[in-house]
Amino acid sequence: LVARVYESKAEFRSALQHEKEGYTIYKNQLGEHHEKTKESSEYLKYLTQQAVALQRTMNEIYKNGSNANIMPLKFTAPSMASVLEQLNIINGILFIPLSQKDLENLKAEVQRRQQLQEN
Numbered sequence: 001l002v003a004r005v006y007e008s009k010a011e012f013r014s015a016l017q018h019e020k021e022g023y024t025i026y027k028n029q030l031g032e033h034h035e036k037t038k039e040s041s042e043y044l045k046y047l048t049q050q051a052v053a054l055q056r057t058m059n060e061i062y063k064n065g066s067n068a069n070i071m072p073l074k075f076t077a078p079s080m081a082s083v084l085e086q087l088n089i090i091n092g093i094l095f096i097p098l099s100q101k102d103l104e105n106l107k108a109e110v111q112r113r114q115q116l117q118e119n
Contacts, residue, residue, distance in 0.1 A: 001086045003047070004078050012051035019044050 003022065006015035023040040030037055078086075088095065098106070 001078070001083075003043070007047060007050070010054060012047055012054060016044065016047050016051065019047060 003015040003019035006012070006018060019040060023037065023044060026034065026037040026040050
């Protein structure tokens with residue numbers, strides 16, 4: 001989320017720095033093959049491409065002055081799901097996805113504990 005804020009200000013160096021930190025955390029905590037780690041890796045590639053495009057534009061401006069052909073930068077808006085997920089994490093709310101099997105095991109464990117309390 002912090003990287004996206006810096007991206008929106010065209011501060012790609014700071015955006016890259018923050019996303020690299022996020023990527024490292026995802027990789028260490030969740031592994032290379034986790035969805036969040038892959039998403040962060042893709043975003044790092046995107047930020048790098050945007051930084052290169054900005055540098056090329058700046059070089060063109062320095063070289064040709066007002067006659068430079070300036071391509072507009074593309075900014076990505078985070079999805080609503082991504083924003084909500086980040087806000088939940090910030091506020092200490094963590095959703096743990098459970099499979100149907102996990103739910104059945106949890107239900108069986110609750111029933112087992114209820115029976116133990118009754119005895």
